[in-house]
Amino acid sequence: MDLRFTDAEPTDEERAAVDALLGPPLNGWDGGERTDADLRWAHGGHEARDHRDQLLPALHAVNDRVGWLSEGALDYICRRLLVPPAEGYGVATFYAMFSVTPRPARVLHICTDLACETRGAAALMVGVESRLGPAGQARDGVVWQSSPCLGLCERAPAALLIQAGLPTGPAQAGDPAAAHPACPAIEDRGPGAEPLVSGRGGVGEEPAAGAPDRHATAVLAPATAEAVAAATLAPEAAPDEPVEASAVPQAGTDGLVLLRRVGVVDPADLDDYRANGGYAALRRAFALGPAAVIREVLDAGLVGRGGAAFPTGRKWDATARQPERTHYLVCNADESEPGTFKDRVLMEGDPYALVEAMTIAGYAVGAHRGFLYLRGEYPRALRRLEHAIGQARGRGLLGPDVLGQGFAFDIEIRRGAGAYICGEETAIFNSIEGRRGEPRSKPPFPVEKGLFGKPTAVNNVETLLNVLPILEHGAAAYAATGTAASTGTKLFCVSGTVRRPGVYELPFGATLRELLALAGGVPEGRTLRAVLLGGAAGGFVRGDELDIPLTFEGTRAAGTTLGSGVVLVLDETVGLPRVLLRIAEFFRDESCGQCVPCRVGTVRQEEALHRIADRVGAEAAADVALLRDVGGVMRDASICGLGQTAWNAVESAIDRLGAFE
Incomplete structure (x- = not known):
């Protein structure tokens, strides 16, 4: 391993951000001051390398404090973790939410993806540009840029404002109404507008009094150019109003299962959750035992809700049967598919349900540690989950002895940083481990060798929450809803x-x-x-x-x-060619570049769609034929599902809708 560090030094703020996460350096080899003893022998290398999984949290720590990652900061992080700087740079530049070039502390992300495209994102960007200047150019302490889907599709068009480097304050993390007094927030300029609310403290922990704020965020949705400009240039305080009612039009109606508590139960109140059926499923799981829990999930016919539809019980059973002593559970909460926002609504509106469901899953597969990989563009979900995990831990529902049953289980939140590919189950492992979020070749499969090389069960939020009604009412009752092949x-x-x-x-x-x-x-x-x-x-x-x-x-x-x-x-008001072009642009940007069919194919697909955007009939025929060839190669030869499905929507538009005829 070649460790070629530079002479760049971190600023005091950057050093403090890293040390707050990793602790102070112990010696000169760990990033501290060199002493005579350090010149005679090296020590601590194995311990530092064992903590490489802290690379992504360390990058977040600096980015949250300063707003970008300088050469000195990146070098200091790599020294602390004994990561080659070239690899650290490769990780930092992999994620869209990080920058290795100077930028203002305020960054505005404007969604230009499918749902927002249909609701006026193009006009919004024109209005923002007239007020804040061109995208990517700093003005008045703020820079704005276009963004892939922010997961706010029900309130399109949407924007997300992130401000780094806020001072210390007494606000409690996870409190839905808490706004830092020194953190200016936006005024209420429309339904669903959220203030700049800071997220604080260690991952998955209640922050100590006086803990430094990480950053502040404001969601503007539906966004207007006037509201965006006002929020970025002259923000004002406002209450943090709940948005569950607008996100769930069915809220409070009879017959709901997964959404029955959203918009009805206080998402910050553990007692309210328990009064509405919370933790009944976990108690039944302990009464049944791990093997019987897996049998219930199998009998219920539950399959994954993320798109692959793999039987959940089979995945759990295969993980539980592995002879390795250490098993892991990973909750995939990195829903980045354009148009998808269901997991966000569940996490914001019913966070304790996810904590309970992850505990049951950990118990069933023999995992004592769960990782919740949360996409970086979900600030409200982060605050509420941090609060819920802290409350559950304090009440004995997480920790060394869950509900006095002798079962140890805890949850750690890991924030993503803007990478669609990290929704792929093996890319999540690489991201958590401090590597570029590129998919791994299979086999071996995650149930055999997953996170840190150990057997791992990976499920998304919706899949996990389905386990609660299965255990509450029994597999037969659950399977009675839906069809024989698609239950629930x-x-x-x-x-x-x-x-x-x-x-x-x-x-x-x-x-x-x-x-x-x-x-x-x-x-x-x-x-x-x-x-x-x-x-x-x-x-x-x-x-x-x-x-x-x-x-x-x-x-x-x-x-x-x-x-x-x-x-x-x-x-009929939506231009289909523009929608197809946006899909192609999305896959071009989000390809990790690891395999040639996807890396080259997504670019060629976008180029062909650009050429035929304004042509139809015979003029487009040659490029349509090229699209079919490129799409077939991507589908057959790409390593993961991104390349394998990048042609699907374009193909169906050509064959079903007659696009370009």
Whole structure:
């Protein structure tokens, strides 16, 4: 291992940010002052290398404190962890939320992805540019840039403001209404606007009094150019109003399962959660035992809700059977598929349910440590989960002896930093371990060698929350809902040109027509042109195909996919070529570049779509043929699902919607 450090020195602020996370350096080899003893022997190397998984949190610590990663800061982090600086630089530049060049402490991200594209993101960017200057150029202490999906699709168009380097204050992390008195927040300029609220303390811990603030965030959605400019240039204090009601139009109605507490129960109150059925499932899990819990999940027919639809019970059983002593559980909360926001709503509106579900999963697979990998663009979810984990730990629901049953389990939150590929299960492992978030070749599979080389079960938020009703009511009752092959209920993220966007819960087997009727259909006087199912990696259906049953088998038979539950509605006012081009741009940007078919193919796909954006018929035929060739190669030869599905939506638009004819 070649450790070639530079002579660059960190600033006092950068050094303090790293030391607050890692502790003070112990010797000259650990980044401290050199002494005569350090010249005679080296020590502590193994311990430092064993903590390489702290690389991503250390990068966050500096970025949150200063706003960017200088050469001196990166060098100091690498010295502390004995990571080659070249590898540290490779990790830092992998994530979109980090910058290795100077930028202001305030960064404004404006979503330009599919849902926001249909609701005026282009006009929003024009308005912002007229007030704040061109994208990427600092002005008045702020810089703005376009962003892939922020997971705020029900309130499109959306923007996220991040401010680094805030002072210490007494506000309690996780308190939904807490705003740092020295942290200016936005005033209420529309439904769903959130103030700049700081996130503080150690990962998964309640912060000590006087702990330094990490950073502040403000969500502006729906955003207008006037509100964005006012928030970035002259912010004012405002209350942190709940948004669950707008995100879940069904909130409070009968028949809900996963959404039954969202918008009804106080997400910060553990007692309120327990009074509404919380922790009954965990108590039954302890009564059954790990093997019986897995049998219940198997009998219920639960399959993954992230898109792959792999049987959850089989994954848990395979992990539990591994002879290795150490097992891990990873919750994939990095939902970055454009148009997907269901997991965000669950984490914001019912965070204790996820803590309980992860505890059950850990108990079933024999894991005593769980990692919750949360996408970096979810500040409200981060605050509420930190609070929920701290409260559960303080009440004996996490820790060395959960509920007095002799089972030890705890949860650590790891923040992502803007990388769609980290939603792939093995890319999450690399990211947590302090490496570039690139997928691994399989086999070996995660249940055999996953996180830190140990057997690991990976499930997303929606999948884990389905375990609660299975244990509360039994596998038979759960399987009675839905169809034989798709049991239970499913969350659907409805967005685009629809009257009531939001997260909807329906039993498997309901039709797309029934779902769109719940959402109010397209605005009056408009015509439904198409619906994109499954997000950027999904496929289109026509306006006359709305009787498709929303099941895994039903969508497969119809030649499309259910995916993660994205339902993006497009009426005749939305330009289909621009939507397809945005999908191609998304995959080009989000490809990790590890394999040639995806790295080159996503670029060639975008180039071809640029050429034919304004052409139809015979003029476009050659490029359509090229698209088919490139798409086939990506599907057959890419390492992971990103490249394998990057052509899906474009192909379905050509074949089903007659694009470019």
